[in-house]
Amino acid sequence: MLKIHNLFAGYGKVEVLHGISIEVPQGKVVTLIGSNGAGKTTTMRAVSGMIAPGAGEITLNGQRIDGLESYDIAKRGLAHSPEGRRVFATMTVTDNLTLGAFPRLTGSRPRGDVAADLERALELFPRLKERRTQLAGTLSGGEQQMLAMARAVMLNPDVVLLDEPSMGLAPILVAEVFRIIGRLKSEGVTMLLVEQFAAAALGVADYGYVLENGRISLHGPAEKLRNDPAVKAAYLGGGH
Ligand SMILES: Nc1ncnc2c1ncn2[C@@H]1O[C@H](COP(=O)(O)OP(=O)(O)OP(=O)(O)O)[C@@H](O)[C@H]1O
Numbered sequence: 001m002l003k004i005h006n007l008f009a010g011y012g013k014v015e016v017l018h019g020i021s022i023e024v025p026q027g028k029v030v031t032l033i034g035s036n037g038a039g040k041t042t043t044m045r046a047v048s049g050m051i052a053p054g055a056g057e058i059t060l061n062g063q064r065i066d067g068l069e070s071y072d073i074a075k076r077g078l079a080h081s082p083e084g085r086r087v088f089a090t091m092t093v094t095d096n097l098t099l100g101a102f103p104r105l106t107g108s109r110p111r112g113d114v115a116a117d118l119e120r121a122l123e124l125f126p127r128l129k130e131r132r133t134q135l136a137g138t139l140s141g142g143e144q145q146m147l148a149m150a151r152a153v154m155l156n157p158d159v160v161l162l163d164e165p166s167m168g169l170a171p172i173l174v175a176e177v178f179r180i181i182g183r184l185k186s187e188g189v190t191m192l193l194v195e196q197f198a199a200a201a202l203g204v205a206d207y208g209y210v211l212e213n214g215r216i217s218l219h220g221p222a223e224k225l226r227n228d229p230a231v232k233a234a235y236l237g238g239g240h
């Protein structure tokens with residue numbers, strides 16, 4: 001379980017998050033909704049240690065993780081699939097996926113069966129399976145996005161942060177990504193999801209938070225948010 005309590009974060013002197021609190025219970029999918037620039041990616045970066053939080057507490061399974069380095073946070077079981085397809089361009093698809101399991105291979109996390117999980121990840125993402133020996137940098141943008149998501153799952157994480165996993169994907173692949181998120185959920189994977197397709201995100205999520213200018217303005221069961229007139233008007237229009 002991930003708990004964010006009264007988190008402040010930003011870049012240099014610019015404060016983006018002004019004290020937000022979010023809970024992601026074990027086995028649940030929680031979505032964070034908000035306009036461009038609201039601070040969704042900043043939230044994820046602060047949780048995974050890509051930026052240092054200014055103040056507040058973040059706990060993973062009851063242990064404080066705020067202020068730790070990204071790698072230490074990953075070792076404790078938090079995986080981050082970042083916005084904008086960050087993959088290792090000069091490595092193959094398979095090697096990128098294996099690297100996602102790095103803390104397991106070095107004994108920092110329970111090892112389990114990495115080879116079996118690699119096969120499972122490739123089954124989950126048939127596109128990647130076809131391209132397993134291809135260099136990641138030569139994949140299409142959408143394929144790289146899927147690789148970033150699959151790599152996060154290779155940690156066998158307690159909590160996964162998914163930042164816009166469908167970004168840049170053709171509609172048929174967007175549907176595929178949501179199918180995969182649903183499948184991971186049914187396997188009990190705990191997720192914090194940020195998606196441009198807010199209606200679809202609320203469809204797969206159990207609970208949602210609305211972030212406005214670095215503050216949580218509303219939160220509640222996903223079903224309730226989906227039917228909330230203000231949420232509908234602000235975030236669920238425009239064919240989303
Ligand atoms: N590296 C950075 N340095 C300075 N300011 C930044 C940096 N990254 C983001 N910001 C600013 O922080 C604010 C929040 O950005 P963030 O990326 O968290 O928004 P977001 O909710 O993820 O938006 P989007 O939906 O467009 O992805 C924005 O005003 C943005 O310009």
Ligand SMILES: [Mg+2]
Nearest residue numbers: 040041042083
């Ligand atoms: Mg973002």
